Amino acid sequence: MRGNPDARQGAIALHGFYFLYYGLQGVSIPFLPLWLAGRGLDPAMIGLIVATSFLPKILSTPVVAHVADQTGRAHALMASALAASLLLFISYPFMHAPGWLLGVTLLLNAVFPAVLPLMDRMAIASGRAQGNSYTIMRACGSLGFATVTVAGGYLIKTFDANWVMWLSILLIVACLACVRLLPQAAQPGPDANVATANVGAAPRARLPMLEVVRDRPLLMCIAAASLVQASNGFLYSYSTLYWTASGLSTALISLLWVLGVGSEVLFFFLAPKILARTGAQWLILASAVMSAIRWAGLSITTDPTLIGALQLLQCFTLAGNNAAIMWYITRHVPAARKTSAIALYTLLSGGVFMFASIQLGGALYRGYAPGGFMVMAACAACAIPLVVYAERLRRNVRPGHI
CATH class of the missing domain: 1.20.1250.20 (MFS general substrate transporter like domains)
Incomplete structure (x- = not known):
């Protein structure tokens, strides 16, 4: 280049x-x-x-x-x-x-x-x-x-x-x-980055999305990363209302958002070195665990200092999780299906799962305000068994390629 x-x-x-x-x-x-x-x-x-x-x-x-x-x-x-x-x-x-x-x-x-x-x-x-x-x-x-x-x-x-x-x-x-x-973008065809034995001979699929869904390890990883991303739903939709009602000023809330964004930007720069050591699935798993801790913590405190510390975990919820799933797709999906794999992650994380998380979080918020964050913790935690299952499937199908 x-x-x-x-x-x-x-x-x-x-x-x-x-x-x-x-x-x-x-x-x-x-x-x-x-x-x-x-x-x-x-x-x-x-x-x-x-x-x-x-x-x-x-x-x-x-x-x-x-x-x-x-x-x-x-x-x-x-x-x-x-x-x-x-x-x-x-x-x-x-x-x-x-x-x-x-x-x-x-x-x-x-x-x-x-x-x-x-x-x-x-x-x-x-x-x-x-x-x-x-x-x-x-x-x-x-x-x-x-x-x-x-x-x-x-x-x-x-x-x-x-x-x-x-x-x-x-x-x-x-x-x-x-x-x-x-x-x-790379044209559909052989992809040297994909860790599969026969990728050079992979034909162009008539229905790329169907091929993505049939790849169970890939599907499990995309679903897990989507759940972690969708766990932001309550934060995006109701957190400002919740924190304002708890006595925090809009200026302080803005600072808390900046802390989260700052941590994610820093992590994006560090992600390649971390991924080279851990692999994508382990970073998705770590992101799910850290996100569950983050949301659980936010459900039990409105202390600005503690909220600020928990907001730093956005580096996992967004940056680590997003970088990991893109790394995984880069290495395990042929060129002719990459856009469809990314699209599946987009429509699940920002569509189906996000809609469900906002609806569930909003329903609990109206009855018990901190309950919205508890729903988000459960959403992130649901990703953990999916990642574990995906790793087991990947090892069984292609030993040595994680």
Whole structure:
């Protein structure tokens, strides 16, 4: 890559794309409910919109991944999804009725998340040095999320909630400008990174997602990592309300979030060396254990110092877990199925499991507020037996390849 200017340019563009893409989430996830409230929607309707927004990707993400694995046309698919997202964000200010706002949100969450497995596929394809490129790029995403959240909060406080839309539109336009500079993902075919005996002869599957699901060790690892990721559901949706009701100021809560993001960014840089020593499955297992401890701790304390210490474990809940599953996919999935494997992780972690965790956490929160964190602890703990079972299957099928 050092001697190839186009490859360097593509890598730099992909770093920037991660920053912008997650930066857009940094303004839309925390502040879209505030904008919807400004439209006169009541909390129940806003809750319905937020909860159901996780579901459309269940249908769209595997379809886009299938097309990408079959055709290799990742750039065109990303540009189309971003263009559709731009049109939907532009249409938001013209919508007032709750039904129309719900419809636009559902459409937006059908197209925008479909970009994620495509860009992750590009990142792991360009990460030839043991996956280092992916972890650094993903760290850029975390930095983008934190930076735009802070900037968006300032602009909204200084002016009004319409900056949710203006920032989102500007960031999508910037993402679209980056697409043509992004590197080419590896084309479907033999993959030297995959630790299988016959990968060189692996044919292109007609249904890549079906082949991914049939690989039981892979399926168990994806399910385990998805449960760990989905255990963030209560944190994303109700933790601020819980901590505010417990007497913590919004400034202090923001600092607690920054602690978590800071730990995940640092861990993304350390992840390649850790993975080289432990392997992916062991890091997923450690992430599940540490996440269960984190959520259990947060269920029994509202002391800011203890919360801050527990927030540092986000380095496992997000960075360690995410880096590990991408490392695992890089080494155990043929090129013709990689995008579908990433898509399965995306739709489970950010769709099916996330929706279920938010619903369960919210149900307990209404009756017993700390119960939401207890649900998240159970969610993370459920990943532990899956990882153990996946390791046993992998050893039985391919001794020596963990």
